[in-house]
Amino acid sequence: MFALHGVGNFHIRPKLTTFAVNLPRTTYTSINLVMLSINGLRASIEGKEILKGINLGIKPGEVHAIMGPNGSGKSTLASVLAGREEYEVTGGSVTFNGIDLLELAAEERAAEGIFLAFQYPVEIPGVTTINFLKTAVNEIRKYNGEEPLDAARFLKMVREKAKLVSMNDSLLKRALNEGFSGGEKKRNEIFQMAVLEPKLAILDETDSGLDIDALRIVAEGVNSLRSPDRSAIVVTHYQRLLDYIVPDFVHVLYKGRIVKSGGKELAFELEEKGYDWIKAEVEAAEVNQ
Amino acid sequence: MTFETIDLKTKLITDFHARESVMNGEAKSAFHQKKRAALAQFDTLGFPTIQNEEWKYSNVRDLISASYNFNTSDTLSAEDLVDLKMPEQAANILYFVNGHYNAALSTMVSSTDQIIIDSLQNAYKNNPELVNSYFDELVKDDTDAFTSLNTAFAHDGVFIHIPDNKTVEHPVILRFVSDARQENIGSQPRNIIAVGKNAHVKIAEAFRTIGEQRSFTNVVTEINVGEEAGVEYYKVQNESENAYHIGTTQVRMLEKSHFYAATVTLNGKFTRNNLNIVIDGEHCEAYMYGLYFPDGSQHVDNHTVADHRKPNSESNELYKGILRDRSKGVFNGKIFVRPDAQKTNAFQSCKNIVLSTDATMYTKPQLEIFADDVKCSHGTTTGQIDEEALFYMRSRGISKPEAMSLLMFAFCADVVSQIKIDSIREYLENVIAEKLSRS
Ligand SMILES: Nc1ncnc2c1ncn2[C@@H]1O[C@H](COP(=O)(O)OP(=O)(O)OP(=O)(O)O)[C@@H](O)[C@H]1O
Ligand SMILES: [Mg+2]
Numbered sequence: 001m002f003a004l005h006g007v008g009n010f011h012i013r014p015k016l017t018t019f020a021v022n023l024p025r026t027t028y029t030s031i032n033l034v035m036l037s038i039n040g041l042r043a044s045i046e047g048k049e050i051l052k053g054i055n056l057g058i059k060p061g062e063v064h065a066i067m068g069p070n071g072s073g074k075s076t077l078a079s080v081l082a083g084r085e086e087y088e089v090t091g092g093s094v095t096f097n098g099i100d101l102l103e104l105a106a107e108e109r110a111a112e113g114i115f116l117a118f119q120y121p122v123e124i125p126g127v128t129t130i131n132f133l134k135t136a137v138n139e140i141r142k143y144n145g146e147e148p149l150d151a152a153r154f155l156k157m158v159r160e161k162a163k164l165v166s167m168n169d170s171l172l173k174r175a176l177n178e179g180f181s182g183g184e185k186k187r188n189e190i191f192q193m194a195v196l197e198p199k200l201a202i203l204d205e206t207d208s209g210l211d212i213d214a215l216r217i218v219a220e221g222v223n224s225l226r227s228p229d230r231s232a233i234v235v236t237h238y239q240r241l242l243d244y245i246v247p248d249f250v251h252v253l254y255k256g257r258i259v260k261s262g263g264k265e266l267a268f269e270l271e272e273k274g275y276d277w278i279k280a281e282v283e284a285a286e287v288n289q
Numbered sequence: 290m291t292f293e294t295i296d297l298k299t300k301l302i303t304d305f306h307a308r309e310s311v312m313n314g315e316a317k318s319a320f321h322q323k324k325r326a327a328l329a330q331f332d333t334l335g336f337p338t339i340q341n342e343e344w345k346y347s348n349v350r351d352l353i354s355a356s357y358n359f360n361t362s363d364t365l366s367a368e369d370l371v372d373l374k375m376p377e378q379a380a381n382i383l384y385f386v387n388g389h390y391n392a393a394l395s396t397m398v399s400s401t402d403q404i405i406i407d408s409l410q411n412a413y414k415n416n417p418e419l420v421n422s423y424f425d426e427l428v429k430d431d432t433d434a435f436t437s438l439n440t441a442f443a444h445d446g447v448f449i450h451i452p453d454n455k456t457v458e459h460p461v462i463l464r465f466v467s468d469a470r471q472e473n474i475g476s477q478p479r480n481i482i483a484v485g486k487n488a489h490v491k492i493a494e495a496f497r498t499i500g501e502q503r504s505f506t507n508v509v510t511e512i513n514v515g516e517e518a519g520v521e522y523y524k525v526q527n528e529s530e531n532a533y534h535i536g537t538t539q540v541r542m543l544e545k546s547h548f549y550a551a552t553v554t555l556n557g558k559f560t561r562n563n564l565n566i567v568i569d570g571e572h573c574e575a576y577m578y579g580l581y582f583p584d585g586s587q588h589v590d591n592h593t594v595a596d597h598r599k600p601n602s603e604s605n606e607l608y609k610g611i612l613r614d615r616s617k618g619v620f621n622g623k624i625f626v627r628p629d630a631q632k633t634n635a636f637q638s639c640k641n642i643v644l645s646t647d648a649t650m651y652t653k654p655q656l657e658i659f660a661d662d663v664k665c666s667h668g669t670t671t672g673q674i675d676e677e678a679l680f681y682m683r684s685r686g687i688s689k690p691e692a693m694s695l696l697m698f699a700f701c702a703d704v705v706s707q708i709k710i711d712s713i714r715e716y717l718e719n720v721i722a723e724k725l726s727r728s
Pocket of ligand 1 (some may be wrong): 070
């Protein structure tokens, strides 16, 4: 395994250096200050390489926005971080609070504090949202050596969180996401996040399909969780969301690599100019090799 | 093999004649004449082989290769039943040990003006004309050898008669226990249920085995659903690893009646259930639910028929299965819409989760529609557990086994939630949860 990783890294090294200039400084800070450290991450699905050497460092309290054209690998990155098994990690490493994340099963990552709000939340007939969450909360507590929450305390907590994201109580009793509107599904993701209080939340296009009011509510939900020891990765196509959830860094993912990074002003620039100029830069860099 | 096949058949036929020879005048009764005719039919048909289209995937060779003692009874005491306990409920609970009614173990709570309920044997003794008027009437055209065999040997089981306009408040729970602790046990209960006009009742048949020897149950239930009547009928099988079960439930529905069936097979080596519903009236609604859960090398076969003979009625069918290990499942669902049965709605669906590459599910919907103004649909799915759903749950911290078991429980819930006898539903939920936790 190690030998294979070595070969992979060697092969891509020249290309990587081209983009390293644009990487945020956090990547180079010492490991123990970083919550999430992604180094040279490569991943494929069905033999097709999607992530081609991702480098990214996230410190506690930071919010990183990831933007980029359709199909560039944003959801793939989110899925690989959350532990989706269909993706094969072919190189690189990911450390989360000092732990080798890639060694953990999806449920262990969740218990360690990673949460993925899905771009397309899954409908699960026959399992109510409330029952699902109760199982999740108690499984995570078990993993962390805690007693299960009793029904009364769980319900009280859930009601508070539901209020936070203006989630209707009646949705909680319905089968998970089944027949939910697009916006309700997204809101349910944020609600679950509020209940699980992750250390690192990865929001994959949680803003798409939301009306203006819902967008604000969802953003408030995210912001209410912001704290010096919680971080977030926000995948979005729209600068609009970033008005509400102000990021510390904005990265552009293109063809499986982070090709540009900057502050929140980069999002404005992208909104204004689109991606063509970035694509041109990348193509130029590739030609120069 | 052929030799052994002849062996059980010959043995049964010899047994029949031996019983007949000690009968007095009763041998001439109309009741017995039906049995004789059935025996002759059984003799002609013989046990089915897989050449028989209806038995293509279900081979009874193993079942008929052994001998069974059909002539035992009263071998059980209340203590023996402790392990078979179900959740408590005020109900009419009738025990049948090796197919024979056991009064000592049974409890009756409903008043006799609501329901006439007795063992078939007693009912026939007390009122031969009434019993005979229903006996064999629904299955006489059945060409299944096992049904003929049951008719030929019909001796005990339950007789239930609900007078017109009566609603039986407490459910009827029929518990069939095979005591296979000492030897291979055969039983052939015959149940007759006649529900009068605008009468309502909930009935469950529960099958269990005690002991490690083989049990072979060949049960037939005939259900007459009167006009505007409502019948809920549940069949629950949780038998042993050496249990062979063949059953036919034959139903006839009259105008504006409702009939709900749920057939749940939790355990047993070899199971074949036939559920045949003849919808012989307008504005009827028939519901058929099924759930099966085989593991190891178990075999579960459900054959159903919805036979629409009159216009404006509806049938709905949902069968679901979870198959593990090397198990096999068979679903054959026939829908007939006869030329007269215009404006029929008939829906059928069979959904399966196959958890192992060695498990196999055979599904065959069979629609024969002779009317032109009808709505019919059918669909079968056979797949693995939904990976997307599994990942979604795991990403929230739910372990893989727990997520699988939640998903499978939810899968079963569509059927289990249809069961309106609380103690039976609770029992099923418990057994299913326990089975899932073992996966
Ligand atoms: N299961 C799969 N099999 C084959 N290709 C896949 C699979 N999943 C993703 N891909 C491919 O991987 C690439 C990246 O997909 P991904 O969903 O990560 O993009 P994205 O950046 O999230 O796009 P969008 O902005 O549209 O959400 C796409 O070309 C996609 O077709
Ligand atoms: Mg995406």
